[in-house]
Amino acid sequence: MEEWIQLLEEAREIRRREADWHFINSLPPKLRLALTYFVEVGDIYVASRIAGMKVGEFDELRRKAKVPMV
Amino acid sequence: MDREFWMELLEEAREIRRREADWAYIDMQPPRLRAALRYYVETGDFRTAARLAGLGVEEFLERAREAKIPLVL
Amino acid sequence: MTEAIADTSFLIDWARYSRRDLLWRLFDVVHLPESVLAEIYSEGTLAWIVDGLASRRMALFTETDDVVDLARRIVSLSRALPARGVDLPEAVCLAAGLKFGYVVLTENGGAVMAPSFLNELSPVKVMRALDVLHALAQAGHIGLRDEVARYQVETGHRFAKRDLRRLGLE
Numbered sequence: 001m002e003e004w005i006q007l008l009e010e011a012r013e014i015r016r017r018e019a020d021w022h023f024i025n026s027l028p029p030k031l032r033l034a035l036t037y038f039v040e041v042g043d044i045y046v047a048s049r050i051a052g053m054k055v056g057e058f059d060e061l062r063r064k065a066k067v068p069m070v
Numbered sequence: 071m072d073r074e075f076w077m078e079l080l081e082e083a084r085e086i087r088r089r090e091a092d093w094a095y096i097d098m099q100p101p102r103l104r105a106a107l108r109y110y111v112e113t114g115d116f117r118t119a120a121r122l123a124g125l126g127v128e129e130f131l132e133r134a135r136e137a138k139i140p141l142v143l
Numbered sequence: 144m145t146e147a148i149a150d151t152s153f154l155i156d157w158a159r160y161s162r163r164d165l166l167w168r169l170f171d172v173v174h175l176p177e178s179v180l181a182e183i184y185s186e187g188t189l190a191w192i193v194d195g196l197a198s199r200r201m202a203l204f205t206e207t208d209d210v211v212d213l214a215r216r217i218v219s220l221s222r223a224l225p226a227r228g229v230d231l232p233e234a235v236c237l238a239a240g241l242k243f244g245y246v247v248l249t250e251n252g253g254a255v256m257a258p259s260f261l262n263e264l265s266p267v268k269v270m271r272a273l274d275v276l277h278a279l280a281q282a283g284h285i286g287l288r289d290e291v292a293r294y295q296v297e298t299g300h301r302f303a304k305r306d307l308r309r310l311g312l313e
Contacts, residue, residue, distance in 0.1 A: 029184075029185075029186035029189060029190075030184065030189060033186070033189050033190055033193045034193075036193065037193045037196060037197055040197045041196070041197050045203075046196055046203050049177050049180050049181075049203060050180065050189070050192075050193060050196075052181060072259070073225070073259070073260065075305070076225070076255075076256045076259060076260075077225060078305055079303055079305050079306065080225075080227070080252060082303040082304065082305055083252070083303055086301050086303060090301065113227070114227070114252055115227060115252075116152065116251075117230045117232075117251075118230075126182055126184060127151050127152075127155075127182045128151065128155050128182055128183055128184050128185060128188070129184065131152075131155060132185070135299055140299055140300060140301040141152065141156055141250055141298075141299070141300050141301070142300070142301045142302075142303060143250065143252040143255065143271075143303065
């Protein structure tokens with residue numbers, strides 16, 4: 001259990017570090033918040049719902065924002 | 071709560087919306103929004119009002135807020 | 144574990160209340176239908192929801208066919224309500240309340256009245272912001288009179304005298 005928590009934490013750290021925050025902060029609120037949520041939690045489905053996008057569309061946005069899937 | 075309580079509450083809610091609304095502001099709005107705001111004052115039905123206005127629910131309730139129409143019930 | 148499901152009308156006012164996180168004192172998790180999330184656009188409300196989702200105090204509720212079918216039935220039954228029926232997004236919350244025992248958080252008149260008028264919905268507990276504030280006061284987290292006043296000022300919401308009288312506030 002401890003190992004999973006550490007893995008999740010490490011994944012979050014990687015997403016935070018690699019993200020293009022300049023790009024993310026330039027976006028309208030819904031998209032910015034959706035990407036911020038994705039960086040913190042890594043849940044693409046919920047993030048796509050926040051953005052009002054299909055998962056595939058959100059995934060493209062994620063790539064533009066340089067947030068890796070970990 | 072019984073039937074009578076709800077009917078009286080709905081009526082009171084309508085009176086509050088009528089009293090608090092900024093009618094001068096409402097009358098200056100474009101026709102669809104004006105009609106939607108009036109409908110909302112009378113019925114409290116924000117969802118139908120939003121559709122009348124061609125707006126999303128939250129957007130419409132923001133416009134209602136600007137027109138000083140409170141959410142009551 | 145006490146769970147709730149919230150609709151748009153509840154969230155967009157509650158999110159403006161400075162002590163909105165008191166909601167977590169009453170509910171372990173508040174579910175948020177996808178259709179409700181799709182209706183929210185203001186940054187302040189969205190930011191609070193995103194915090195809630197990230198901290199797992201809120202959970203996205205995906206409307207499955209069985210819930211939507213029940214919701215459609217509730218919409219149909221609600222035509223018999225005096226003055227106001229229930230629309231599908233609110234009916235989804237009532238359906239989830241019936242199926243999963245969630246408390247339904249709404250300010251929608253039709254949804255609030257429905258359990259009083261429709262036998263099928265009588266097990267569903269519905270709470271408006273005033274009821275949430277009252278429950279928080281009963282649990283000793285707030286002083287009711289002051290918080291009701293604060294809520295109205297901060298959100299622009301108005302509580303009817305009839306409601307306030309029922310709680311001994313008028």
